[in-house]
Amino acid sequence: MAIKKKTLLKVIILGDSGVGKTSLMQQFVNGKFSHQYKATIGADFLTKELTIDDKTVTMQIWDTAGQERFQSLGVAFYRGADCCVLVYDVTNQKSFDNISSWKDEFLIQANVKDPENFPFVIIGNKVDVDESKKIVTQKKAQQYAVNLGNLPIFQTSAKEAINIDQAFDVIARNALQQEENEEFNGDFDDAININLESENQGCAC
Amino acid sequence: MNPTMSEETTQQTKDTTTTSNPNQSTTNSPQNDPQIRPRLPSRPSITSTPLSPLTLGTARSLRMAAPTTKTSFENAGKQPTRYSGFLDNNSMYSSMGLNGQSNHDNSDMFTIRTTPTLTIYPAGEDGNYNDAESTFTDRLEQMISRTNSDHNQKQAEDLFDDLHNPVIKDAKVFLILSDAGKLIYAKSSTDDEDQEDEDRYIGYVGLIQTVINSFQLDGSNFKSLIAGSTRLVVMNEAPIILVAVSKLNESEQDLTNQLDLLHSFLLSTLSKPQIIRSFQNKHGFDLRKHLGRADLSGLDALSNSLINFDIGVLVGALQSIRLRKTIRSKLNQVLLNNKNKDILYGLLVAPGGKLISIMRPKRHTLHTTDLQVLFSLVFNQFKDKKNNFDEDEELWMPVCLSKFNANGFLYSFVKFVGNFALVLIAANKNSFFEMRETAQNILKDMITKDLLAPLQEAIRRPITTLEIQVPLVYHFVFKSKKNLQYIVPNLPNEGNVKNLQKYYVKLQSSIDRTSKISITYLKWDSPIKSSSFPPSNSMTPSSSRPPTRSQSTISLSATLNNMNNSDIQDPNSISGLAWSTPNYELLVISSSSGGVKKEDLVTSARAIVNWCRKYEERLFVHNGATF
DSSP states (O other): OBOOOOEEEEEEEEESTTSSHHHHHHHHHHSOOOSSOOOOOSEEEEEEEEEETTEEEEEEEEEEOOSGGGGGGHHHHHTTOSEEEEEEETTOHHHHHTHHHHHHHHHHHHTOSOGGGOOEEEEEEOTTSOGGGOOSOHHHHHHHHHHTTSOOEEEOBTTTTBSHHHHHHHHHHHHHHHHHSSOOOOOOOOBOOOOHHHHTTTOOO | OOHHHHHHHHHHHIIIIISSOTTTOOTTOGGGOTTSOOOSOSSOOOOOOOOOOOOHHHHHHHHHSOSOSSOOOSOGGGOOGGGHHHHHTTOOOOOTTHHHHHHSOTTOTTSOOSSSOOOOOOSSSSOOOTTGGGHHHHHHHHHHHOOSOHHHHHHOOSHHHHTOOOOOOSSEEEEEEETTSOEEEEEESOOOSSSOHHHHHHHHHHHHHHHHHHHHHTTOOOOEEEETTEEEEEEEETTEEEEEEESSOOOHHHHHHHHHHHHHHHHHHHOHHHHHHHHHSOTTOOGGGGOBHHHHHHHHHHHHHHHTOOHHHHHTOEEBOOOOHHHHHHHHHHHHHTOOTTEEEEEEEETTTEEEEEEEOTTOOOOHHHHHHHHHHHHHHSOOTTSOOOTTOEEEEEEOOHHHHTTSBEEEEEEEETTEEEEEEESOTTOHHHHHHHHHHHHHHHHHTTOHHHHHHHHHOOOOHHHHTOTTEEEEEEEETTTTEEEOOOOGGGOOGGGGHHHHHHHHHHSOTTSSSEEEEEEEOSOOOGGGSOOGGGGSOOTTSOOOOTHHHHHHHHHHHHHHHHHHHSOOEEEEEEEEOSSEEEEEEEEETTOOOHHHHHHHHHHHHHHHHHTHHHHSOOSOEEO
């Protein structure tokens, strides 16, 4: 029926302040990394076109601010997302511990119909740092992801562009799957019930 | 008998007849009439209160000002009493920046609280966010009014470089998005073959959705903003959001009317319940899945006509075809004689959506917007590639006429005869064969009664300023408020009405809607580019023009020469007159060197009014054929 259009995927990136959400997005979309830290205020939006198998999709990435004071953007942001990316910093234990609360926050705000099956992807960022600085081990993280519902997890570096494309490929595939299910299948059979005859009694002219 | 129907139709009658001008009237709101339950507004009614010339550049300073600007918020429930004055003036128009102030105690106006902020990557390297409160407006300003700052961008080896967010440089853009921020439709005035509008604007919709939602979180509605010469107007019909961006000096009301028409068009193919249901299970639903090729080309055609200036939408009326009274009554008789029990409405329509005749139930009329949508569907969606209409083709299509009833479909039988269309509307979706038979009988009768030829002739023969003998007048729009129809003379030399948009938009918005009679005289001193007005020697009568009295030709040719010369040596100045009374609205444009004095233009305007009133029954479809 409808003509083929590029599928639009809405992807939300969540995580504590400073874990590298914006950098991940910039690395993925523009292949660039900035050493400067600039706090995201509110949110930022970038789009990237991808081909998944033979399907062209436009990924609309909503990068949110990790800072608490911007959290009230919530509902507006999360509504209608096709995939949610949860980011932590491998050098920051607290950001890792907060992953599950970000997940819960999203599920509450986005009012997801089927929370069990909503696609999340976890990203542990900044793996380029010295081993000595890594606090969250890969093993620990993987176990955690399994416990959260067998979520896919990636160890990335936005700085060195490690694992970024792989992570976003999975993000896009999961988002596409989410976008394509729950298709609307109502009918278009809403005729208006009108009975003119009874309404215009005695108006034959 | 269906009680719902009775309520709906009573309201319809009100919309189109009692309310002389649904565009501006605010008196007939459903709330005032206990008989009528609240329903979709006939047309969003924003009064003509002049908008405050708020620009984004000044928004920051306005934030500090005492709340005396013309700004109001729609959340009557949450309004502190001190703002009640704003609500009274009904200028439902939310400005940037002041939002935070109205909802928080303004102890610290420089600190943005939480919501109206968006990421900015400033061009500077220091990344200083102390001025965070400015980022929201800055970003929007960049989005809308930044045009040629390419050189600045090059200097900054900054992330900002890479945002690649296109800048809205189009003179006009329509965007339709879902309230999850997914783009449904985009159309701009720029014809860019390399990049589709959708691709260019996909990056914006998230931002726009966030802005709208930020205001909603604060309990207010974001309606419109002005940045320099750009106006952005939002119509929130959740789960659908419509946005218009215009640099053409159109008023908020103009753009709101246009968005309303686009929304009505969307509803015409989907209906309200279908749209609601689509998003019910899934906020992120992609509504484009419900839009077929025909729907999109219909949206394109309608958006293009709005971008290229549609007088009917500006004045909120249908154009009518001039017909002799005897022909009119014969047509009505033919329609009525062949009426079958399933017919709700019968319409004869000329290309361009010009109304020839209408058959309708005595107490029910159709809303102008519904008819504009229907005519757009009929003429844009069903013509072949050569712009011809196939006479053998018969169409049967479900249409949701949203002002009539947004919750369901009516069924339209459409058949083209020569250069006009016969449209029969029924509520029964199984009545195709009855409708076809009726249509055939109507056409047969029209032929028998010799009505086809005069009709074709009437469609071909335009009204000219020559026959009204108003040589000073270049072009005019006369709208009969009672009939919600308008006439325009033909433009000399195939002139493009688009060139008159600037003047008509200004004239129309100059009308003082608060007073019964309003006359405004405007003069544009800045010479217009020669290309924007066609050469005036084209005013030479065309052959199809009806005979005019010779006495007018002398003064006419004098004026023509005058206009000719000035066209070359010294560009004409344009004067215009807007004249509104409870019965009619007249917009007149005149072009001559030095301009036309107000008194002279009033004299011409009076002549037009007298002429239109004299031939009123010829010019407009009155009641039509009622049953």
